[in-house]
Amino acid sequence: MESETDIFYKELPKVELHAHLNGSVSVQTIEKVISRKPHLNIEQNMTAIGKGQRRTLDECFQVFKVIHQLVDSEEDILMVATDVIKEFAADGVKYLELRSTPREETKTGLTKKSYIETVIKAIQQCKIDGVDIDVRFLVAIDRRNGTEVAMETVKLAEEFMLSSDGLVVGLDLSGDPTVGHGKDLLPALQKAKNCGLKLSLHLSEVPTQQEETDLLLNLPPDRIGHGTFLHPEVGGSQSLVDKVRKNNIPLELCLTSNVKGQTVPSYSKHHFNYWYQLGHPSVICTDDKGVFSTDLSQEYQLAASTFGLSHEDVWKLSQQAIDCIFAPDDMIQQLKQKWVDMKPQVFK
Numbered sequence: 001m002e003s004e005t006d007i008f009y010k011e012l013p014k015v016e017l018h019a020h021l022n023g024s025v026s027v028q029t030i031e032k033v034i035s036r037k038p039h040l041n042i043e044q045n046m047t048a049i050g051k052g053q054r055r056t057l058d059e060c061f062q063v064f065k066v067i068h069q070l071v072d073s074e075e076d077i078l079m080v081a082t083d084v085i086k087e088f089a090a091d092g093v094k095y096l097e098l099r100s101t102p103r104e105e106t107k108t109g110l111t112k113k114s115y116i117e118t119v120i121k122a123i124q125q126c127k128i129d130g131v132d133i134d135v136r137f138l139v140a141i142d143r144r145n146g147t148e149v150a151m152e153t154v155k156l157a158e159e160f161m162l163s164s165d166g167l168v169v170g171l172d173l174s175g176d177p178t179v180g181h182g183k184d185l186l187p188a189l190q191k192a193k194n195c196g197l198k199l200s201l202h203l204s205e206v207p208t209q210q211e212e213t214d215l216l217l218n219l220p221p222d223r224i225g226h227g228t229f230l231h232p233e234v235g236g237s238q239s240l241v242d243k244v245r246k247n248n249i250p251l252e253l254c255l256t257s258n259v260k261g262q263t264v265p266s267y268s269k270h271h272f273n274y275w276y277q278l279g280h281p282s283v284i285c286t287d288d289k290g291v292f293s294t295d296l297s298q299e300y301q302l303a304a305s306t307f308g309l310s311h312e313d314v315w316k317l318s319q320q321a322i323d324c325i326f327a328p329d330d331m332i333q334q335l336k337q338k339w340v341d342m343k344p345q346v347f348k
């Protein structure tokens with residue numbers, strides 16, 4: 001942690017819907033992986049962006065490559081996923097949707113299938129251990145890998161949706177937004193939607209993607225990651241905003257990620273304000289809590305201090321996030337009850 005977060009934000013029950021597994025690995029866990037692999041000569045400061053530091057988005061993607069070098073076996077993934085889940089729970093997150101791109105590594109025998117199985121195992125083990133959090137998994141497509149890999153990933157995701165006892169609920173589209181075009185991925189995304197996978201797509205994370213965004217909004221996705229450049233004031237358009245509003249597609253907003261990755265010039269200029277003023281469903285998320293050295297409590301506090309939200313406003317924000325989850329209705333009802341039960345204690 002870089003700075004103290006008020007107890008209110010820690011105790012606030014929270015829903016995290018946008019967290020990339022390998023971007024969420026904490027300093028402590030990175031140190032453990034590094035000590036297993038001294039020959040790689042990787043230092044902890046190569047995997048995280050500290051307070052006041054910024055990187056171009058391109059440099060952020062270099063950081064993921066370093067982490068991928070470190071986390072390359074079933075054993076690593078099990079440890080990393082378990083630690084990440086426990087850390088979110090310790091931060092007051094009651095429901096987490098974790099997303100990750102299945103990778104294969106011939107060196108260690110890791111396959112895309114065993115990658116997903118291992119994440120599922122970590123989720124199940126945390127449940128057995130009584131960690132106070134419900135976790136679901138979104139299988140991620142890295143847009144850089146093109147049409148065929150995307151289609152293969154959708155098949156895998158569908159298989160696991162049917163065999164994981166409801167733990168795999170959807171699909172994510174992520175990766176370097178400056179690489180590849182959404183039109184090549186559209187058939188895979190359409191297929192995913194048709195088979196019942198929920199879709200969360202990174203859209204308009206960088207400028208000049210109006211055409212791609214317009215195309216992918218026709219699916220329509222179930223949630224949007226970032227949507228930084230959707231609205232006209234930043235070079236998007238009213239028609240994109242109208243499409244998002246008409247379909248009532250929730251946005252996943254990640255303040256620190258956008259400021260540290262330099263797609264947003266400052267916290268006060270973050271598009272949270274635009275969408276919040278419209279009353280559009282917006283969910284505060286971390287994106288990559290490890291890489292961007294943050295956590296969800298801190299993100300809520302940041303939004304509150306930047307945009308003048310009261311504790312009651314913040315409570316509403318975290319409560320409304322429940323309606324945006326991909327798990328079915330019984331989970332929504334359970335979480336709503338949890339929020340009711342916890343309120344007196346948080347506002348004591």
Ligand SMILES: CNc1ncnc2c1ncn2[C@@H]1O[C@H](COP(=O)(O)O)[C@@H](O)[C@H]1O
Nearest residue numbers: 020021022023064099100101142174175176
């Ligand atoms: C900063 N904004 C971002 N924009 C787009 N994609 C991002 C991202 N942050 C993370 N990822 C995606 O998540 C991967 C790392 O986690 P996993 O190996 O999948 O668990 C990155 O390689 C990238 O594909």
Ligand SMILES: [Zn+2]
Nearest residue numbers: 020174225287
């Ligand atoms: Zn993301």
